[in-house]
Amino acid sequence: MKEIELQYRHPPDLLDDGEIPSDIRTEELVLNMGPQHPSTHGVLRVVLQTDGELVLGATPYMGYLHRCAEKIAEKVTYRQFTPYTDRLDYLAAMNNNLGFALAVEKLGGIEVPPRADYLRVIFAELNRIASHLMATGSYGLDMGAFTPLVYCFREREWIMDLFEAACGARLTYSYITIGGVREDVPEGWGDKCREFLDYFEPKIAEYNDLLSFNHIFINRTGNVGICPPELAVAYGLTGPCLRGSGLAWDLRKATPYCRYHELDFDIPVGHGENGAVGDCWDRYFVRVQEMVQSVRIIRQALDKLADGPVQAKVPRVVKLPAGEVYYEVENPRGQLGFHLVSDGGTSPYRLKIRGPSFCNLSVLPVLAPNCLLADIAALLGSIDVVMGEVDR
Amino acid sequence: MTPSDIIAFLQQHHAESVVSAVADGPYPHALVKAEGLAAVAAFLKTQPRLRFDLLRCISAIDWPAKNNIELAYDVISTSLGHAFAIKVVVDRADPRVESVSTVWPAAEWHEREAFDLMGVEFLHHPDLRRILMPEDWPGHPLRKDYQDIVEYRGLKFNP
Structure with missing residues (x-):
């Protein structure tokens, strides 16, 4: 463990009541956090080097959920791999399906009909809301507030019902497939979706009252785990973690896919209202604001949704020409990338998956030193990792 | 900059390192000699007209x-918006x-x-050990x- 200069957020002399002799000997303690720990959000193990309440260093250990999905991809056909993408970031399965489908379509030169494109946008954004609801709700839980989680789950349930109506599944959808979407939405689904949006939009203010602007919550998350934009970019952070650092970088604007270039929305960024730019509160609040933007996107996409086919003509067994492609989409947690290499066969020759959580987590050893022990939960929750994607 | 501009620019400044390049198709990239990788990477990141600051994969x-x-290095520039790969x-x-x-x-x-799953050794890496x-x-x-x-630490696997 390298030497670091200690910078206490609460200087020790303020805590010293004068009765403890100043030459008291303290020892560093190695603390094992996880793999079973409520605030690691899955099976992540972090070895913490501590001096009293102060964290000196953190080393994450991953791989508890490693299934080597990349090796599996080489053994199955393109269509058969779609269900495996559901299990990467299992809170945003629609977005994973979309990323994989777009990578295959790009290499195969497959054109998707407009109705399927808008449906993809709608489902990706609905899943973004569901994922952010989970992230914000469980973040409140990490910080000791139980109520927001229950509120968030109430709304998430509605989205799950919408997904169930469209594809029958509530978590692992495999709905967005190569060439479009698996089947059209049932009659009246659009009205149900609008009904949900009308109900959901005012609820966001409720979360803000409950959690975002709560004093205790702000004290726990403001000014903690500050990640300056240069550091965020250097470590490959993307998604709300990067935008929380104040950089307006979103693939939906930078390299638009599907029909995002036709839709009007803003990129929320962190401003440091409750501390410095790039602290845990900023990362959290970017997610809340993104839900508002997602509602805007879905409304526009529903307006543009015209009748038509939802599947391009793609053979049952997809065969791609030899070549390669790297394709990225903006997932709720950041940029999900697929590096697909084909040798002309019916299954990928090599499929490398770039999980956003994997890259976002790599900044933890840099941000953790000088945090208090309790801040590690705040830091991990604000990075919002899903271990299914870190370990793949 | 378009991929062909980037390739031309790269060949102009690092002619000795660039072996070949593909400008069009779904995956524009440049093949670089292993000895020249560090120099090309630093050039891609710091050169003001390229500024590839985000390593994606x-x-x-x-x-x-x-x-x-x-080994494919996919990079994108958050300030200029263009993407490339070496x-x-x-x-x-x-x-x-x-x-x-x-x-x-x-x-x-x-x-x-890459070290863990493919066995590639990266020289001067600060902490090269298995990750997954x-x-x-x-x-x-x-x-x-x-x-x-078939067996790992006394645990037997069925094929």
Whole structure:
């Protein structure tokens, strides 16, 4: 463990009541956090080097959920791999399906009909809301507030019902497939979706009252785990973690896919209202604001949704020409990338998956030193990792 | 800049390192000599007209038929918005290449993954050890000729 200069957020002399002799000997303690720990959000193990309440260093250990999905991809056909993408970031399965489908379509030169494109946008954004609801709700839980989680789950349930109506599944959808979407939405689904949006939009203010602007919550998350934009970019952070650092970088604007270039929305960024730019509160609040933007996107996409086919003509067994492609989409947690290499066969020759959580987590050893022990939960929750994607 | 502009620019400044380049198609990239990787990476990141500051991914691709392993570095610029990729080919029997983690710290974990699953050694990496597999796991699972093991620490696997 390298030497670091200690910078206490609460200087020790303020805590010293004068009765403890100043030459008291303290020892560093190695603390094992996880793999079973409520605030690691899955099976992540972090070895913490501590001096009293102060964290000196953190080393994450991953791989508890490693299934080597990349090796599996080489053994199955393109269509058969779609269900495996559901299990990467299992809170945003629609977005994973979309990323994989777009990578295959790009290499195969497959054109998707407009109705399927808008449906993809709608489902990706609905899943973004569901994922952010989970992230914000469980973040409140990490910080000791139980109520927001229950509120968030109430709304998430509605989205799950919408997904169930469209594809029958509530978590692992495999709905967005190569060439479009698996089947059209049932009659009246659009009205149900609008009904949900009308109900959901005012609820966001409720979360803000409950959690975002709560004093205790702000004290726990403001000014903690500050990640300056240069550091965020250097470590490959993307998604709300990067935008929380104040950089307006979103693939939906930078390299638009599907029909995002036709839709009007803003990129929320962190401003440091409750501390410095790039602290845990900023990362959290970017997610809340993104839900508002997602509602805007879905409304526009529903307006543009015209009748038509939802599947391009793609053979049952997809065969791609030899070549390669790297394709990225903006997932709720950041940029999900697929590096697909084909040798002309019916299954990928090599499929490398770039999980956003994997890259976002790599900044933890840099941000953790000088945090208090309790801040590690705040830091991990604000990075919002899903271990299914870190370990793949 | 378009991929062909980037390739022309790269060939102008690093002619000795660039072996070949593909400007069009779904994956525009430049193949770079392994010795020149560190210099090209630093150039891509710092050159004001390129500014590739975000390393997105490092993919290792095993080609037993060609007896080599390809490493693809996908980069994008958050300030200029353009994307590109460079590739390096290393020997399959003794895959070694300079680490780019001093240029892009994000490479640290990607390189650990390539080391773990493909067995590529990255020189001057600050902390090169396995990341997803256990420390004492035999072999590198993403190699094409990887054989499934039948027993690990007394745990038997059924084929």
